[in-house]
Amino acid sequence: MASAFEWAAKNLIKELSRNGELIPVDSLKSSTHFSPYCLVRKKTRSSLFWRSKYVCLNLTLKDILDPSSPEPEVTQLGPFHFNDEVDGQVSAGVEVTAVVQGKISGQISKSNRTVLEVKILTVSPTTWDCLQKERKLKKPEPSIFQQLRKQGENLYVVTEAVKTQKETIVKRSRNREGFGKITIPVASCVQGEGKGHFNTVKTVTVPEGSILAFQVAKMIIRDHWSVLLLPDGNQKSFPPYSQTALEICSSSGLIVIRKKGILKHSDDESSDEDISPPSCKYFQGDATPGFEQLQAEVEKEQHPLTKQDRKLQQFLLQALLVILQSEQDLLDLEDTLEQSLYTGVPTQKVEGMKGNILRKLQDQSGQLVEETARPFLYLLGALNALSDVQHQLLIQLLEKKEEILSQEIDLVKEILKDNFNQTKERPFSLPSELLSFVQGQDENLTLTHDLLEECGLWLSGDELQITWNPSALQSLCALYGSLVMLQSLTKAC
Secondary structure, three states: OOOHHHHHHHHHHHHHOOOOOOEEOOOHHHOOOOOOOEEEEEOOOOOOOOOOOEEEEEEEHHHHEEOOOOOOOOEEEEEEEEEEEEEEEEEEOOOOOOOOEOOEEEEEEEEEEEEEEEEEEEOOHHHHHHHHHHOEEOOOOOHHHHHHHHHOOOEEEEEEEEEEOOOEEEEEEEEEEEEEEEEEHHHOOEEEEEEEEEEEEEEEEEOOOOEEEEEEEEEEEOOOEEEEOOOOOOOOOOOOOOOOOEEEEEEOOEEEEEEOOEEEOOOOHHHOOEEOOOOOOEEOOOOOOOHHHHHHHHHHHHHHHHOOOHHHHHHHHHHHHHHOOOHHHHHHHHHHHHHHHHHOOOOOOOOHHHHHHHHHOEOOOOOEOHHHHHHHHHHHHHHHOOOHHHHHHHHHHHOOOHHHHHHHHHHHHHHHHHHOOOOOOEEEEOOHHHOOOOOOOHHHHHHHHHHHHHHOOOEOOOOOEEEEOHHHHHHHHHHHHHHHHHHHHHOOO
């Protein structure tokens, strides 16, 4: 199951933000960083195909404007009461889970419960107009502005936030039970015939004052400053750092727009994100995203990993088997690596496996070796877009033969190729040749079933059919990216 906090945030914004303006906060750790007037940037290594993540700059509008007066008030809307309870069962001929393995007949019971009281904090257009007329930029400017300008990135300000008014507990549970052959690895690999039962419960306490979702607007920094309340991808936050030549090349029907020193996405707001080398945006035909673009992006990131020293590849794979067991360690490692790559400042001393990984990615002076660190950061981003259940499934998958990993990649690839731009639910039959590796292999079917289910796709038991769910696209893209990148490391073993 996905993070209980993230699940609650995503379900809340379905009710408050039908057009997708609000961005869910992805972890409880980040829930204090996105209040109105906070300044943020986008992560430099986020994929085009799973949601971009915003990074708090530890600055607010007050920190960059004269005079140094209190931040203006925000308008409060609400309170809004949100009560979400789900309690249902699904019967199936084949019952599988990340921890209970085997072929059984039985039921899945899922129960989710969230009771939230929230307010929406927003800054009115009139307030922005007054601020822009009355408040000037401080001098000298913060050093982070120089870094953003040099990287060709944009600066954003939080204009709206959804804030909890009371402490609440979010609970998610999944119960599986049935009759038949069942294996429970965590119970000393007990095997037997009879009734099987497995229950997973996740609870998280969300403190009062936590930010569950937010909205941003791009800031324009020139001699004066302004906020673009309406999206405009043609404007950048900072003037060009230097004149750059535009190079357009074509390969296999794909067009790559490349600027000297900086590779950029297109200027449409839906993907308005500047990416430092070597990532870029691909276009094909009318620029509608497709699986070919995802495949090209992942292969571009995968290639540097295949060129690394064999011992380093082996170390990174074994280290990931450890890090994948802790969702927080995986998030912290990504944040630390991304920050060091972005600023060029060597990481502070980090203990444990996270520290071991960082040291392996550094040269003798303590600087990160970008040829290795950047693709590894891309892999961490893909993994962090998956659920912790999928992390455990990947551990099991990596401990199997590399052939199984290749077959899982082919399976996910086929699903994406046929459904990438499907916007409605529809039944989809999987080619039998792609499922030969799970036929009669309960453990392989278990892994495949649960990996897809965690993305939001249900693989029916004996018919091996899928009902396509458009909301599963981002998770499925992240799963594909994770599998391909991990395969690069497994080949060294």
